Amino acid sequence: MTAPSELRLFRTLVAWDFLREMRRRTTLLSMGVMGVITLFLFSFAIRPEDAVLANTRAGILWVTFLLAATIGIDRAFRNDAESGVLEGLLLAPVGRATLYYARVTSTFLFVASLQALLLVLFLLLFNQEIPRATLAPMLAIVAATSLGFVAVGVLISAMTWSLPAGDVLLRILLFPMLLPVFNVAVEATDKAFAGRAPSWLHVGMICAFDLLFLGAGHLLFEHLVKDSGGRT
Amino acid sequence: MNTAAAASDADWSQGAIPFERPAPSRFFVAHAALALGALLWLNWTIVHDVPLAIKGIGSSYLIFFYHFPSALNMGVAYTALMAFSVAYLRTKRPVWDRRARAAAEVGFLANAVLLLTGSTWAKAAWNAWWVWNDPRLMSAAVMSLVYVGYLxxxxxxxxxxxxxxxxxxxxxxxxxxxPVVYYSIQWFGVASHPMKMDGMSDPAIKSAKWLSVLLFVPFYLLLYRWSYDRRTRAEHVEDVLQRVRRLEEKAA
Known part of the structure; x- marks a missing residue:
């Protein structure tokens, strides 16, 4: 019997991880509830009037996305490690880069599904709308930025899951690392709400961020999971 | 590095105690303090003799001669930290980790000085200690948070x-x-941060600027050495402690 190709292993790992989380729903539910709570916190923290929202809506949306997505990122390895699944995965003949990309893809799928729900909720609760002309560019910006979040997040999650107060450390390490692309995403989203397409500079910066960290993950992930006696 | 020291580094992970005795820390603290005193005095003398006050902002331009060397040293320290980290991953020699940690501490200190001097200048020039829309100030602050995370x-x-x-x-x-900090003004647009001040092209100011850099480099190098030795001693103690514990376990 020949060994399965890395692509097939990748597809299997993504499908397994995604279906498992969808059945269990705990991560997705925690992320969703956190997102809703954040939206409500904003409704109390600022006066949700049109004049205020015109300047703050993109920021509110991205802070909500970030806080909710972090829960999913934090659990990228923690759940598996606690149940002993991770040890088995690391013993399996799977390339470390394949494991990294599979975890990024499955986490990205949860985060993207959640963001779709939160975006609809945000538009309904805050009585906002996205002009039809800029809807597609805005969704592309959201997806590309979230991919960058997850690419960095999975790496940092592999660093912190086993540490005492690792969930707090994850946020301390992750948020400053994301701030440059967060800033660009807020600006691009703000433009999209106002009916203007995002600039090529913004698109280029987000894509460069994604490629940079996906490449870094490809090269560095193996250093986070080897020489550790089966622990990541 | 001599052969004995290299061997001691290589054996470290196997539990051997290095035979190179680290220099006492007070020596380096005293030298660093002396160097700092000397360089502050020299820097003050040099920049005060610069034959003009830069127009519009009065004497607050003097901060620049502390701000710019810190920015440069911070960049060098963080670049060295990255290079030492790559070297560690390639060789697995603990000495590179100690060097990286020392570079991180020095880089963070230079980063803090950079923010402090920048903020003081902002108060004089913009009448505010902190300006949220200045991309370079913001990116340098974010970078300090990233390296706090490292520590x-x-x-x-x-x-x-x-x-x-x-x-x-x-x-x-x-x-x-x-690179985000370096290109922040080009990328994030709002150019409130001065790229250069009026009169900075004056040859006297230019040479004073680079002299300030030359004065600060030995100070940061001394701090680096001090931090490295402190780390070496800490690992030495950790190593001895582990060996004592192992002996105790054996005896029990």
Missing amino acids: MLESAIEEPQRRRQISAVYGILAFVNL
């Missing part, structure tokens, strides 16, 4: 080999911020 990560992991491995990966990832 926290280092102290959060107890197992030495794992600590070195993870910190090296994070040290490489963190480096991405340096």
